[in-house]
Each structure stands twice: as C-alpha cells, then as structure tokens.
C-alpha cells in the first residue's frame with residue numbers, strides 16, 4: 001500500500017446513540033480531501049454509525065473502524081467479535097494493540113501480532129498502536145520498547161505485508177493527559193520508527209503511514225502534522241467534539 005494521510009477518531013468507551021447523531025450532523029459539511037477520516041466507536045454503534053454515514057452521503061469521506069477484534073474467526077469465544085462480523089458490517093479499519101488493551105487487558109505483542117494477521121487475512125486495515133511509558137522513556141528504553149512491539153508483527157506477517165499496516169505511535173504518557181509530545185519529539189520518534197522498518201525494507205518504510213496519537217487537539221495538530229514523518233493522527237478526547245475533530249482533519253489536508 002502507498003503512504004496515506006489518515007486522521008482516525010478513537011471514541012474509546014465513550015458515546016451513545018446521541019453522539020452518533022450529533023457527529024453525523026456536525027460533520028455533514030465535511031468535504032472530500034486527501035485525508036482518510038476514520039471513526040472508531042464501541043462495537044454497539046458500528047453498524048448505526050456506518051449506516052448513518054452512508055445515508056448522509058459521507059461514505060466517500062468518512063470510514064468506520066472498530067477499536068479491537070478477536071484473533072479467532074468464530075466459535076466458542078464468549079464476548080468476542082470476529083473479523084468476519086466486522087466484514088459483514090462493512091467495517092474497514094481495526095485498531096489493534098492500543099496501550100489500554102495492552103496494559104488493562106494484558107494483550108501481549110504476540111497476541112497483537114496474531115490480531116494484525118487475522119485483520120489482514122480478512123481484507124481489513126489494521127491500525128497498530130505502539131508506544132512507550134513514561135518510565136521506559138526515562139530509562140532510555142524507547143527504541144527497544146518500540147522494536148519489541150513492532151518486530152513480533154513483522155515476524156508474524158512478513159515484511160512485505162507490513163506495508164498494509166498503519167502504525168500509530170502513541171506515547172502512553174501523552175494519552176489522555178493533555179501533555180502531547182512536542183512536534184520535535186514526535187518527529188524524532190517517527191523518524192526512528194521509519195528507520196527501524198527501513199532496515200528490513202526501504203520500500204515498506206517509505207510507504208507505511210505513521211500516525212501520532214496522544215493529546216492531539218485543535219491547537220497542536222497543525223504543528224504535529226507538519227512534521228515530515230507524521231502522516232496524520234489517532235485522536236481520543238478531541239474526536240468526541242465535531243468542531244474540534246473537523247479542525248484536526250483539516251490540519252492534515254495537503255500533506
């Protein structure tokens with residue numbers, strides 16, 4: 001896949017039917033651009049959001065994604081949702097390995113790799129989240145942590161298929177804290193990630209889309225997205241307000 005500009009909304013476990021409706025009306029004046037806009041609500045709202053996007057003629061601008069998925073295709077897995085089900089609902093993207101899933105639900109990088117594999121096999125687009133904690137940064141472990149999160153995925157799917165993965169670098173200390181990484185710090189880490197991939201394939205490194213996530217808002221998005229190795233963002237809190245989210249999507253235009 002070639003490098004794309006993407007702004008994705010991760011609603012996390014927030015929102016309800018009213019939010020779906022207010023987002024559709026708030027985003028109804030969005031125009032088509034080079035930016036792929038994706039909204040990832042909780043499972044119960046995927047179908048409703050997707051149908052309302054189509055009904056509002058926004059489906060050439062906004063796509064829908066889920067926040068996680070099972071690595072299994074079906075069967076006795078109570079509480080889980082499969083890629084087959086997401087395909088059935090015409091969902092195109094899946095966030096995989098968000099730090100909240102890793103830390104609260106103990107997802108390992110090997111499990112995350114299996115999920116990425118399942119997502120690709122189903123013809124869906126994975127958004128793989130990686131990022132270090134504050135303590136790991138303080139200990140100078142950023143690079144080894146990022147490698148330990150990326151390499152199991154490359155080992156699982158092979159470097160050629162890795163270009164179909166969108167990466168979101170989300171330093172854990174920047175998530176939900178209001179303390180985004182500075183644009184220089186984010187660029188430095190994105191550059192490192194691209195170089196790390198380039199050691200295995202220069203072509204994949206050039207083509208892969210690298211998003212930044214962690215306290216992206218209407219005030220800091222422009223500077224972050226202006227960085228050469230930042231191809232867009234994965235937005236939490238600020239994606240729950242249509243006006244802020246539109247500003248963030250606009251800031252990625254023309255990259």
Ligand SMILES: O=C(CO)COP(=O)(O)O
Pocket residue numbers: 010098170174175176177178213214215216234235236237238
């Ligand atoms: O975790 C995030 C997106 O996946 C970032 O969340 P915030 O934008 O709320 O910091």
